[in-house]
Amino acid sequence: MGKVVNISQCFKMFSDTFSPKIIGELNGQYILVVRCEGDKVPWHTHENEDEMFFVIEGVLDVLEKDKKVTVNSGEFYIVSRGTEHRVVPQGLVKLMLFEPAGIAHTGEVRTEITKKKFDRLDV
Amino acid sequence: MGKVVNISQCFKMFSDTFSPKIIGELNGQYILVVRCEGDKVPWHTHENEDEMFFVIEGVLDVLEKDKKVTVNSGEFYIVSRGTEHRVVPQGLVKLMLFEPAGIAHTGEVRTEITKKKFDRLDV
Numbered sequence: 197m198g199k200v201v202n203i204s205q206c207f208k209m210f211s212d213t214f215s216p217k218i219i220g221e222l223n224g225q226y227i228l229v230v231r232c233e234g235d236k237v238p239w240h241t242h243e244n245e246d247e248m249f250f251v252i253e254g255v256l257d258v259l260e261k262d263k264k265v266t267v268n269s270g271e272f273y274i275v276s277r278g279t280e281h282r283v284v285p286q287g288l289v290k291l292m293l294f295e296p297a298g299i300a301h302t303g304e305v306r307t308e309i310t311k312k313k314f315d316r317l318d319v
Numbered sequence: 320m321g322k323v324v325n326i327s328q329c330f331k332m333f334s335d336t337f338s339p340k341i342i343g344e345l346n347g348q349y350i351l352v353v354r355c356e357g358d359k360v361p362w363h364t365h366e367n368e369d370e371m372f373f374v375i376e377g378v379l380d381v382l383e384k385d386k387k388v389t390v391n392s393g394e395f396y397i398v399s400r401g402t403e404h405r406v407v408p409q410g411l412v413k414l415m416l417f418e419p420a421g422i423a424h425t426g427e428v429r430t431e432i433t434k435k436k437f438d439r440l441d442v
Contacts, residue, residue, distance in 0.1 A: 245346060248345055
């Protein structure tokens with residue numbers, strides 16, 4: 197806290213994909229940025245957390261069992277707790293995420309992209 | 320929840336200033352949009368809530384007792400709980416706010432801009 201954070205600058209500080217970076221924290225929630233590319237996110241569920249996907253650049257498909265939505269730049273979508281979902285980026289996508297501190301980004305599912313702990317950007 | 324929300328479209332749905340509109344809710348937090356114009360926000364404090372100001376368009380000065388920061392489009396600033404502050408838009412500013420549901424936007428201070436309850440946009 198206590199600093200002005202520029203979202204574009206944050207994305208210049210890392211290049212890896214599917215590895216959310218903490219850029220802010222408030223009221224027990226993290227603000228994260230992440231780069232996504234490729235169909236790598238498994239179906240998973242957050243039992244106790246709602247999750248917000250805010251597209252900064254690119255196009256993101258969000259799939260739930262009974263629906264699919266397409267989220268464009270400048271748009272967000274909230275996946276409700278308990279809803280099985282996965283996301284599929286169309287090409288390279290830059291996202292901002294809002295979610296409770298301590299969330300496991302692939303739920304109880306573990307795959308090659310799963311991170312036990314998020315990095316914190318020195319913004 | 321359950322809908323894709325376009326931030327630009329949200330701003331086309333209202334024209335009043337200093338009246339935050341709820342456009343999303345997750346984990347006990349509101350996502351709000353607000354238009355600000357003029358030096359109208361009083362000094363105030365949120366004792367138990369951190370508050371995030373994300374500038375969508377325009378330039379916002381955030382004043383704390385011992386500092387002043389300028390927040391440009393694509394940037395955010397978090398005011399920590401317990402910190403007396405006020406915001407001064409440079410011209411017309413469009414903001415996205417992220418803060419706990421139930422927050423009083425001018426703290427315990429009541430002025431002409433104070434809203435007891437936020438409107439909810441039909442996004």
